[in-house]
Amino acid sequence: MSVYIFLLTTFAVLVGYLALKWRRALQYWQNLGIPCEEPHFLMGSLSGVQTSRTFCDVWVDYYNKFRGSGPFAGFYWFQRPGVLVLDTSLAKLILIKEFNKFTDRGFYHNTEDDPLSGQLFLLDGHKWKSMRHKLSSTFTSGKMKHMFPTVVRVGHEFIEVFGKTLDRSSIVEVKDILARFGTDVIGTCAFGIECSSLKDPEAEFRVMGRRAIFEHRHGPLAIAFINSFPNLARKLHVKITIQEAEDFFLRIVKETVALREQNNIRRNDFMDQLIDLKNSPLTKSKTGENVSLTIEEIAAQAFVFFGAGFETSSTTMAFALYELAQHQDIQDLARKECQEVIAKCNGELTYECMKDLVYLDQVISETLRLYTVLPVLNRECLEDFVVPGYPEYVIKRGMPILIPCGAMHRDENLYANPNTFDPENFSAERVKQRDSVEWLPFGEGPRNCIGMRFGQMQTRIGLAFLLKNFKFSVCDQTTIPMVYSKKTFLISSDSGIFLKVERV
Template sequence: MPVFSFLLYVIVGLVTYLLFLLKKRLSYWQSRGIPCEEPNWFLGNITGIQTSRCFADIWISYYKKFKGTGPFAGFYWFQKPAVFVLDTKLAKNILIKDFNKFVDRGFYSNPKDDPLTGEIFLLEGHKWRVMRNKLSPTFTSGKMKFMFPTVIEVGKEFINVFEDMVKQSSLIEVKDVLARFTVDVIGTCAFGINCCSLRDPKAEFLAMGRKSLVEFRHGPLGVAFLNSFPNLARKLHMKQTLPDVEEFFLRIVRETVEHREKNNIRRNDFMDMLIELKNNKLMKSEDGEMLINLTLEEVAAQAFVFLIAGFETSSTTMGFALYELAQHEDIQQMAREEVLAILEKHNQKLTYDCMREMKYLDQIISETLRLYTVLPVLNRDCVEDYEVPGNPKYVIKKGMPILIPAGAIHRDADYYPNPDIFDPENFSTEKVQQRDSIEYLPFGEGPRNCIGMRFGQMQTRIGLSLLLKNFKFTVCPETQIPLKFDKKSYLINSESGIYLQVEHI
């Protein structure tokens, strides 16, 4: 047989075998009688992503289509079979009751070659538990009180900048200036530097923060490879952080740590706490386990995730809140009256304790997070085979990705009447007490919930209370109603700016 013919047979045979494996993989759920949509051979069930649909649309439409068919529906994340959770009882098992079987998120990380991926959000198993034990004490209410004055100082500058903008034009694009506010807050608390992005929209720190969220080291095929074959990718020393982003943040942290240690500087901020974790040789977790101190690279990774997880989510939440308040002036006025009354009670000084008295403002923030769930899906990875209680037909196999559609649950009329209407009364004390906590998941739930939740809530409360005290917001012809969402972002984000009419009070 000629060599060419032999090679042709081998190639045809190999292609046929690969197509057989692909077809088998893409019929996993169908062969088991689990409801699912027929997948696209390459994109699975996320067809239209980044072109005609945003991620939130995918989760909501899939949830509505299959809710009631079982505890979960089959789903294909590209070519990989995944579990799409439909039942809040199963979600509660995964996030809380049977957490040890679903401890990982399933995202790629490679701290050895890519130091900034050694952050707590991406870590798995024992490494995650150790880091969580180390960091948990830094996010207590007591530590938030220490950082509160620092955030207030940035808040004062924020209002000064906002006033200057209103003097120039009553038409304000709030999304950008809110992002600059939260970047300056996190820059000073997590990195110990004055970013000055409120005064300088082109500040390097802001540019690098945004770049880390919207630009990627690899294209779609590279991302798919990292997440489909993480062990092989680590053996190949593959990185996902952009080179200039890595260099910038490692340098900033190194210089900050060296400066504080050399000059014995303390600011009672997040960086101080990370430095303590770096230098304290005798650390114990709550259960008595000895913990090794952080390396400089681990310090940088935790500061980095503090930035990327905090500035976009908090600023986006404030932007959506103002967008809704501008359309509901009665609700806006009620919130303003609460802020003014509490400030008068405390001699016009915004303190940590008086901020916590602003119950109606909290309801507004909670309702904003319900309607605009910044992270619309929670990801978990199954670490051992799991049979859904009471449903032996439904088995989650080891290594299978799990999707819990938090944003879709938040817009389910079974849990929230008139779910597409902005109504802070959804979070009155009475209604919260009647609702299972698993029906509200903007920060996740269970042992792997958002560790920075208190800080995010704090800077959001400060930002909104200061704005409501000083300004009135209304819609204008430039306000996009309804909002269109960014199709390229995994998070909920508006496609364009949020333009509002602003009047100084």
């Protein structure tokens, strides 16, 4: 009986200790007098996300509520005290000037049990630095030029399929067909396979890619646990990638690599660059580190290229068409430029003449401001950091940091008439007057988006071909104002983007 009482007492003490520690964690900012919202006991400052509000709602509401109160507001990333940045000067310190103190994103990954989580976006510390160095040569302008004809070829097929879709109905849901275009582009460049999702919306690559991006392996409770206790989750061998996606993408990569190596096939695409890294004769760097890639690492990088490439670019193109359909004068200017540039290049878009699509670039940049696909940048503090000029504002080691760039992009102190679509915000004169951290769709500093050039190239090609051939306008099925999906971390329309389309 005494043993039973001892065990019961020990259990009660342990539960009490954990409850006290939990309560103290959720009172951290209040006790310091730093402005914050009262957190939910489980979700922290993310209460209601994916049910009653979107992730973007969280960042925008929090930013608008506390901006002007200090350099950051207290935030609770589930049960972990963190900070939500309110000041662009602090954002610049974190992303650029003091980058070495904030190199990590702090996202969960488990390369041992979950190989696809070993992607560049999720890696931290030395693993990130090493992988970034290995991949930096694959996204140079020279490599983009090599991949350009492949994207153009898919672009021509896209316009053909788009025209056939228009023959069936003048009302087109552009979000899905643009996602299929993005899938075929990334599938071809990153995996070296013909996905055929443009012609077959239910093609295996499109279906599995959609599942990998939008389906979750775990429910809200498990996600809260993983984000609150990542080290414990790794020790418990917790995986985040759905098993079917892992099996599919690993199989595709292994088959592609084997086919190319056995038959000496070169396609001048992303997969070629990864295979070159795998077979690099420089097996050791000056520091003794292995610089070649494993098959699992190749699969992880191709996987993130797929997820980041098709979703962000296709979403940006869809939102650009959505705004152009509401602003015919802007659409006419963009179309005129596209037609003149393509005509000047003998009827075919070339890599060299893309630089002449100046106004189209402004349209894309303004779309990314209003519809920042990744509306928050995540970092983790590596050592205690006192915000200059604010001795009471201390970011402690291990704290998650959120920079709400989507909310900042709609701040009237940074952009006049911030909710109005105006490509002149990105005229050469205005860009020169603006600090680089006031426009962050690709991040900034050493950990900015490595695939930015490719994403911009794909988006330019897709929009240039569409505007050259078609006119877009709103219809009864167009959702105005836009309603966002609550299911995804990224910005996405909830029910598609329906537009009226006519041939030019």
